[in-house]
Amino acid sequence: MSLxxxxxxxxxxxxxxxxxxxxxxxGSAIGTNWAWILSIVFLxxxxxxxxxxxxxxxxxxxxxMQALQPKVKELQEKxxxxxxxxxxxxxxxxxxxxxxxxxxCLPMFLQIPVFLGLFHVLRRLNPDKVNKDLYGWTVExxxxxxxxxxxxxxxxxxxxxxxxxxxxxxxxxxxxxxxxAILVLMMMTTTYLTTKQMIxxxxxxxxxxxRMIQTLMLYGIPASLLVSGALFPIGVIIYWVTNxxxxxxxQQWVLRxxxxxxxxxxxxxxxxxxxxxxxxxxxxxxxxxxxxxxGGTAKKAAKSGTGTQPVIDGKALAPRPGAKPVNPKKGGxxxxxxx
Numbered sequence: 001m002s003l004x005x006x007x008x009x010x011x012x013x014x015x016x017x018x019x020x021x022x023x024x025x026x027g028s029a030i031g032t033n034w035a036w037i038l039s040i041v042f043l044x045x046x047x048x049x050x051x052x053x054x055x056x057x058x059x060x061x062x063x064x065m066q067a068l069q070p071k072v073k074e075l076q077e078k079x080x081x082x083x084x085x086x087x088x089x090x091x092x093x094x095x096x097x098x099x100x101x102x103x104x105c106l107p108m109f110l111q112i113p114v115f116l117g118l119f120h121v122l123r124r125l126n127p128d129k130v131n132k133d134l135y136g137w138t139v140e141x142x143x144x145x146x147x148x149x150x151x152x153x154x155x156x157x158x159x160x161x162x163x164x165x166x167x168x169x170x171x172x173x174x175x176x177x178x179x180x181a182i183l184v185l186m187m188m189t190t191t192y193l194t195t196k197q198m199i200x201x202x203x204x205x206x207x208x209x210x211r212m213i214q215t216l217m218l219y220g221i222p223a224s225l226l227v228s229g230a231l232f233p234i235g236v237i238i239y240w241v242t243n244x245x246x247x248x249x250x251q252q253w254v255l256r257x258x259x260x261x262x263x264x265x266x267x268x269x270x271x272x273x274x275x276x277x278x279x280x281x282x283x284x285x286x287x288x289x290x291x292x293x294x295g296g297t298a299k300k301a302a303k304s305g306t307g308t309q310p311v312i313d314g315k316a317l318a319p320r321p322g323a324k325p326v327n328p329k330k331g332g333x334x335x336x337x338x339x
Contacts, residue, residue: 003117003120004135006113006116007117007120007121008136009117010043010118010121011134011135011136011137012136013046014039014040014121015137015141017039017042017043017046018036018144018145021035021038021039022035030151031149031152032150032151033150036144036145036235037150037155040235040242043114043118044239044242044246047114047243048243051111052250054106054107055254057106058106058107059255064097064099065094065099068093068097072090072093075089075090075093118236118239119232121134122156122233122235123233125142125145125154125155126156126168126169127143127168127170128168129146148235152171152175153172153175153180154169154176155234155235156233156235157169157176157233158176158180158231158232158233158234159180159181159184159229159231160231161173176234179234180230183229183234183238183241184237186237186241187240188223188225189222190244190245190248191222191225192219192222194244194247195222197248197251199214199218
């Protein structure tokens with residue numbers, strides 16, 4: 001199956017954005033062709049806007065999966081030790097509740113063709129190439145993209161580029177390696193943060209298999225990029241980092257708009273808790289009032305002589321002058337009072 005339609009589509013989007021930035025007068029500065037860098041950045045924006053409805057469905061699907069976790073735990077207890085039956089019952093539960101575990105990965109899968117298309121296009125950029133008719137590009141556009149750089153490092157260069165490849169791109173090997181290494185570290189970090197953000201907001205899966213997948217995505221994918229990142233052109237890494245940053249912002253917005261079930265019910269529980277707290281607070285507030293009321297009643301009773309406790313006459317209990325105190329320890333105090 002030919003993928004030329006994907007390469008042509010990616011090329012068209014890049015060229016369209018480059019023409020727009022070029023028309024706005026965006027040029028080169030600090031060893032960077034900003035029109036081409038911004039074209040890659042806005043390729044991400046274009047793709048993410050197209051996939052936004054699917055991204056929202058992904059969030060809702062994850063919410064549904066999270067809501068089913070108590071039932072999954074019940075199945076785990078019921079079929080403990082029978083892994084095959086457990087998996088069958090879990091899949092049956094997902095079908096009945098119309099929850100799709102694969103929906104959470106769908107946006108990522110749909111971006112793979114875009115990633116491969118950009119990888120293929122940038123790999124073909126070579127100033128020495130004889131046939132410069134790249135999926136509808138003109139010779140001028142091809143030459144411009146071939147010489148596009150980020151801080152003097154060509155966007156078509158890779159960390160693992162050979163000396164011949166660097167020479168054909170008129171690039172400095174040390175500069176390419178430094179820029180590529182920084183971008184690879186940024187790619188790993190943002191990939192980890194994006195996955196961690198999603199797991200933190202949706203919660204850890206109760207199903208051991210789902211939990212294992214979450215752990216693999218959290219640590220395995222960023223670790224694998226340390227090796228595979230050396231094979232990616234700098235332009236592709238720019239795309240990946242930008243995509244991750246976009247995901248961080250988009251997820252934050254969507255997760256606020258569609259909070260997890262625990263957060264969604266927090267308002268109701270908070271209201272209920274608030275009612276309980278109000279009642280507790282009322283009880284706490286009325287306690288001193290009750291005490292004060294009892295004190296007032298006691299005083300009234302003392303005055304009227306009709307209280308439940310007898311009225312004590314302090315003068316009758318006071319020791320007589322010159323009398324020997326009953327308690328020697330209190331005698332000193334009594335003597336001091338007499339004197």
